[in-house]
Amino acid sequence: MHDLLRRYGSGLTGAFVLLTAFWLLVLIVLPNLYLLENSFRPYLPKVDMGGPLDTYSLNNYAKILTGESPTQVFGITITLPVHVKSFLLTVGYSAFVTLISFALAYPLAYYLAKIVQPKSLPTLFLLLFVPLWVSEVLRSFAWFIILSLKGPLNFSLLGLGIIETPIRWIAGYQSIIVGLVYTYVLFMLFPIYNAIQSLDTNQIEAAEDLGSPWWRTHWRVILPHAKPGIASGAVMVFMLSAGSLLVPVLLGSTDSNWFTQVIQQWMFEAADWNTGSAYAFILLVLCTVFVSLVMRVFRVKLSDIAK
Amino acid sequence: MHKTRNFLFHLYMAMFLFYLLAPLVVMGGAAFNDSRFPSILPWKGFTLEWFSQLASDGRMWLAFRNTVIVALAVVALAVPIGTAAAILINSVTGRVRTVLYGMMVAPILAPGAVIGISTLLFWNQFSVPAGLHLSVLGQVSYIAAFVMLLVLARLQSFDVALEEAALDLGAGHGMVLRRILLPHLYPAIGAGAAIAFFQSIENFNVTLFTRGNADTLTVYVFSKVRTGITPTINALALVMISVTLAGAIFYELRRRRLERRFRD
Numbered sequence A: 001m002h003d004l005l006r007r008y009g010s011g012l013t014g015a016f017v018l019l020t021a022f023w024l025l026v027l028i029v030l031p032n033l034y035l036l037e038n039s040f041r042p043y044l045p046k047v048d049m050g051g052p053l054d055t056y057s058l059n060n061y062a063k064i065l066t067g068e069s070p071t072q073v074f075g076i077t078i079t080l081p082v083h084v085k086s087f088l089l090t091v092g093y094s095a096f097v098t099l100i101s102f103a104l105a106y107p108l109a110y111y112l113a114k115i116v117q118p119k120s121l122p123t124l125f126l127l128l129f130v131p132l133w134v135s136e137v138l139r140s141f142a143w144f145i146i147l148s149l150k151g152p153l154n155f156s157l158l159g160l161g162i163i164e165t166p167i168r169w170i171a172g173y174q175s176i177i178v179g180l181v182y183t184y185v186l187f188m189l190f191p192i193y194n195a196i197q198s199l200d201t202n203q204i205e206a207a208e209d210l211g212s213p214w215w216r217t218h219w220r221v222i223l224p225h226a227k228p229g230i231a232s233g234a235v236m237v238f239m240l241s242a243g244s245l246l247v248p249v250l251l252g253s254t255d256s257n258w259f260t261q262v263i264q265q266w267m268f269e270a271a272d273w274n275t276g277s278a279y280a281f282i283l284l285v286l287c288t289v290f291v292s293l294v295m296r297v298f299r300v301k302l303s304d305i306a307k
Numbered sequence B: 001m002h003k004t005r006n007f008l009f010h011l012y013m014a015m016f017l018f019y020l021l022a023p024l025v026v027m028g029g030a031a032f033n034d035s036r037f038p039s040i041l042p043w044k045g046f047t048l049e050w051f052s053q054l055a056s057d058g059r060m061w062l063a064f065r066n067t068v069i070v071a072l073a074v075v076a077l078a079v080p081i082g083t084a085a086a087i088l089i090n091s092v093t094g095r096v097r098t099v100l101y102g103m104m105v106a107p108i109l110a111p112g113a114v115i116g117i118s119t120l121l122f123w124n125q126f127s128v129p130a131g132l133h134l135s136v137l138g139q140v141s142y143i144a145a146f147v148m149l150l151v152l153a154r155l156q157s158f159d160v161a162l163e164e165a166a167l168d169l170g171a172g173h174g175m176v177l178r179r180i181l182l183p184h185l186y187p188a189i190g191a192g193a194a195i196a197f198f199q200s201i202e203n204f205n206v207t208l209f210t211r212g213n214a215d216t217l218t219v220y221v222f223s224k225v226r227t228g229i230t231p232t233i234n235a236l237a238l239v240m241i242s243v244t245l246a247g248a249i250f251y252e253l254r255r256r257r258l259e260r261r262f263r264d
Helices: A002-039 A059-065 A082-115 A118-133 A136-147 A152-159 A174-197 A201-209 A214-243 A246-251 A259-269 A273-298 B002-030 B049-055 B058-090 B094-109 B112-125 B132-155 B160-168 B173-202 B205-210 B217-226 B232-263
Strands: A068-073 A076-081
Touching: A002 A273, A002 B058, A002 B094, A002 B112, A002 B132, A002 B160, A002 B173, A059 A082, A059 A273, A076 A082, A082 A118, A082 A174, A082 A214, A082 A259, A082 A273, A082 B002, A118 A174, A118 B002, A118 B232, A136 A152, A136 A174, A136 A246, A136 B002, A136 B217, A136 B232, A174 A214, A174 A246, A174 B002, A201 A214, A214 A259, A214 A273, A214 B112, A246 A259, A246 B217, A259 A273, A259 B112, A259 B205, A273 B112, B002 B232, B049 B232, B058 B094, B058 B132, B058 B173, B058 B217, B094 B132, B112 B132, B112 B205, B132 B173, B132 B205, B160 B173, B173 B217, B205 B217, B217 B232
Parallel strands: none
Antiparallel strands: A068 A076
16 A cells, blocks of 8 residues: 555545445445345335334245245155245256366366367367357357257257157256356366466376376376366356356246246345345355355365456 | 377367357357247248348347447446556555455356345435446446456566656656556456456346346347247347357457468
């Protein structure tokens, strides 16, 4: 701070501090505090606001526990509140999407970093980037067309004789998973690529020369080195999936309900912003817990993740 | 041994590219299908109907204009904020730095819906109604972090001695910033502005909660897909993909030309 004053004088330093303070306070901290405060207050008509009815309570949070929904898990029927169920499914399926993305992206990241000719790298990256530049809405919409009952996927499978009757792909959560993986797999690919790329190829060759089979080279040499990249990719994909609204609304069916959709219903259909805030806060807590967990497990710092 | 392995890897790469690009082909193809429902199958004949419908879609053009205005406003706010924050955080150390850094980076990782809702609620306290101005503020809250990260990375390679020398030679503080620090940061600021612009165009989650009744392109496409679903969306998609591809090809050709010149 002292150093800034000497270099830029009080005027400019003041401007830097003001701009940063505006960002951190007005755009980030205060809105989130309001969100938290609102989540404890009841949903009231405007005249009753600030009146005797306007008291703090946990009622909005308690709403997540209402409404029963029986679920079959491995043949055992478990009865869960509807919103708890959609919360758990959102977490579970987001983790699943993260795993699939990792499985798809890791070999490719290794290929791009260590096998492919450096000459053709820019072209490959350009091709990989094309879908990223096309808007997320349109990408999900493309899958809506592909997965529809009379769509190209069923048509090709029927034509190849793999299936006999068209499959209803857009049912339950499967189409959401397909859409999320497609939309976010590249957010897994690039951080892992960056991490593997910084590994000295000599280390891989040394491991091979010493007689290590390919899987052990990966397990003992490449994977540990790629850890920060994997953590970063996993955090990105999980957060984007759990927070996604477009893909679940577009590709979801009547029997699927992503947690963001529940929030959206509280905000717009029920117009109950207070319960909406409570649910949004629950989602925020989930994300914070997940990030801290990943950082702890992979022993990485926040600065490694946000790159 | 390596030959089969490499062959398998090449094959995997090709399949992955097919997986990424085929949906875009399907979507573009549907724009020419003379069917009221957007699909490439069954093929009912070639038509340009959907493009003319797209061109005469007034709401779409309004949404397009809104998108560009919002994106420009986001750039105008996020770039100075991000740059100032980077300069500031670069000069603090220890615990304060960790806390500040965490606060700055956290919005990137927070779900867009939460950012949108908190922005909406906060300004509602001051009777500011929902609208695109709130979308701008909501978007800036996380997009400024991208600018901050880019500028901060660039600051690592900055030689402070240059500023000291300028100050010793009698330059004013404003001049040091304008003539020495900013020129060094321009590449990062430019990249930050580009990223801010595209992030803003892409944004859906924050915008949906803060927009009020106004449309941006993503929200408009979304509402179209939910309600009156016709292949005009595919026509729009094809236009966007073509622009993207044209840009990509132009960039690639330029890169190759530069590379060739470099080798000679």
